[in-house]
Amino acid sequence: MDAYEKMCKINSEYKIGKISNPDFRKYGVVWEGFDIDELKEFAEENISVDPRENFYAPSNPELESLPLMKSISDEVYAGMPVEAGECTGQTRNFTAVEYHQGSEVNIALTDVVMVLAHRAVLEEKGSINPRKDAELFFVPAGTVFEMYSDTLHYSPIKVHDSGFAVIVILPQGSNQPLPDGFKAENRRIVKKNKFQLVHACRKDKIAAGAVIGVTGELIELKQIEG
Numbered sequence: 432m433d434a435y436e437k438m439c440k441i442n443s444e445y446k447i448g449k450i451s452n453p454d455f456r457k458y459g460v461v462w463e464g465f466d467i468d469e470l471k472e473f474a475e476e477n478i479s480v481d482p483r484e485n486f487y488a489p490s491n492p493e494l495e496s497l498p499l500m501k502s503i504s505d506e507v508y509a510g511m512p513v514e515a516g517e518c519t520g521q522t523r524n525f526t527a528v529e530y531h532q533g534s535e536v537n538i539a540l541t542d543v544v545m546v547l548a549h550r551a552v553l554e555e556k557g558s559i560n561p562r563k564d565a566e567l568f569f570v571p572a573g574t575v576f577e578m579y580s581d582t583l584h585y586s587p588i589k590v591h592d593s594g595f596a597v598i599v600i601l602p603q604g605s606n607q608p609l610p611d612g613f614k615a616e617n618r619r620i621v622k623k624n625k626f627q628l629v630h631a632c633r634k635d636k637i638a639a640g641a642v643i644g645v646t647g648e649l650i651e652l653k654q655i656e657g
Contacts, residue, residue, distance in 0.1 A: 438655060441655065445567055445652070465503065480520065480593065484520060485518075486517070486518070487518045487606075488516035508533075514605065515598055518586065519594065525546045526585070526629060526632055528628050528644070531601060531625060533601065533624070534579055535580075537587075539570045540572060542595075544567055545568050547568060547582055548565035549564075552564045552583075553583060558643075559628070563647065567650070589654055592657065601624070606623065
């Protein structure tokens with residue numbers, strides 16, 4: 432039994448699809464042909480997963496210097512400047528949604544599960560209930576995948592007890608702090624090119640100014656050993 436089958440078995444209340452299935456195509460693209468060997472070597476030496484908490488760096492200059500990032504900039508973003516950083520941690524549940532103006536590319540260094548939904552549903556209802564409005568996809572380690580700008584997503588959910596690690600690539604400047612004096616009436620804005628809504632359980636984000644827009648019972652997954 433492989434990791435996907437084990438996840439499905441211990442989380443039988445959820446339907447977990449494979450990112451290789453046609454159902455994913457409405458949310459994004461799986462990119463084939465990128466050589467990630469150098470990235471994996473870099474990650475083994477420089478990226479660790481904290482056993483207690485999550486970490487995200489929007490921009491890591493060492494990562495951005497890898498030839499792979501130039502290839503992704505050219506092939507996916509048609510030469511636009513991009514940033515690349517690591518996202519690691521211990522997420523078990525899905526407590527917020529976010530989107531960006533421009534696609535996000537992720538490279539899974541470990542197996543993860545992504546919870547995805549359409550922004551159109553959010554705009555129609557004013558909120559989103561992930562158990563009703565989202566789909567879950569198993570992403571095996573080594574996968575390079577793009578999520579369209581109208582795809583709602585959030586932190587990957589770990590598959591293994593040890594945690595998760597992905598590389599996040601976005602248009603340059605995304606997820607960076609807003610400048611002093613920044614003003615906008617769009618209350619979903621929490622950082623540069625980061626539009627986010629949260630579940631009521633996220634008291635930390637609400638205290639920081641985030642708006643509630645995720646409803647219903649949380650999606651929470653069990654993990655497999657290793």
